Amino acid sequence: MYTHIATIITLIFLGITFIQSGYDKVADWKGNVEWLKGHFAQTPIKNMVPQSLFLILVLEVFAGAFSVIGAIQMIMNGETEFAFWGSLISCVTLLFLLLGQRMAKEYDGARTIVIYFIPAVLVLTWL
Numbered sequence: 001m002y003t004h005i006a007t008i009i010t011l012i013f014l015g016i017t018f019i020q021s022g023y024d025k026v027a028d029w030k031g032n033v034e035w036l037k038g039h040f041a042q043t044p045i046k047n048m049v050p051q052s053l054f055l056i057l058v059l060e061v062f063a064g065a066f067s068v069i070g071a072i073q074m075i076m077n078g079e080t081e082f083a084f085w086g087s088l089i090s091c092v093t094l095l096f097l098l099l100g101q102r103m104a105k106e107y108d109g110a111r112t113i114v115i116y117f118i119p120a121v122l123v124l125t126w127l
Contacts, residue, residue, distance in 0.1 A: 004074050007126045010119045011071040011083055014090045017116060018064030025057045043103040052100070059093040080127050087123035094120060 025032055036049045045052050063086055070083030094117045101110035 004078070004126075007080075007083065007123055008071045008074050010123050010126075011067045011074070011086060014086060014120060014123070015064045015068035015071065018060040018067065018090065018093065020064075022057055022060040022064060025053065025060070029053075039104050039106070040100070042105075043100075045100070045103065056093065056096060059089060059096065063089040063093050083123065084127050087120050087127070090120040091117065091124065 033050050033053060036053060037046070040046050040049055040052075066082050066086030066089060068086075070080065070086040073079050073082050094113055098110055098113045098117070101107070101113060
């Protein structure tokens with residue numbers, strides 16, 4: 001177990017990040033949609049904000065859940081299947097978020113996503 005401690009801690013980090021973010025989207029769906037409509041008003045996805053937000057929500061829920069399950073699985077029996085899928089879905093989710101920020105020309109937000117992307121990619125390399 002101690003040989004995988006960095007992976008387990010990073011999976012828990014990804015789990016917290018994406019589960020909280022998904023919860024926020026569900027708890028304030030209307031507010032998020034309204035804010036994002038303005039954020040993406042000058043982009044090709046301006047008419048697809050609710051659908052795009054739903055896609056991100058689904059990806060975040062799976063990324064978060066699989067990351068937490070992966071951490072538990074690694075602790076319990078050393079297997080890494082859920083950890084792999086959790087980190088891979090995390091990377092895909094972050095790439096979608098990065099694309100959105102770049103389309104909206106929100107470069108500070110895009111830079112922030114890189115902070116989350118690095119540990120997600122690291123988990124993939126550690127597995």
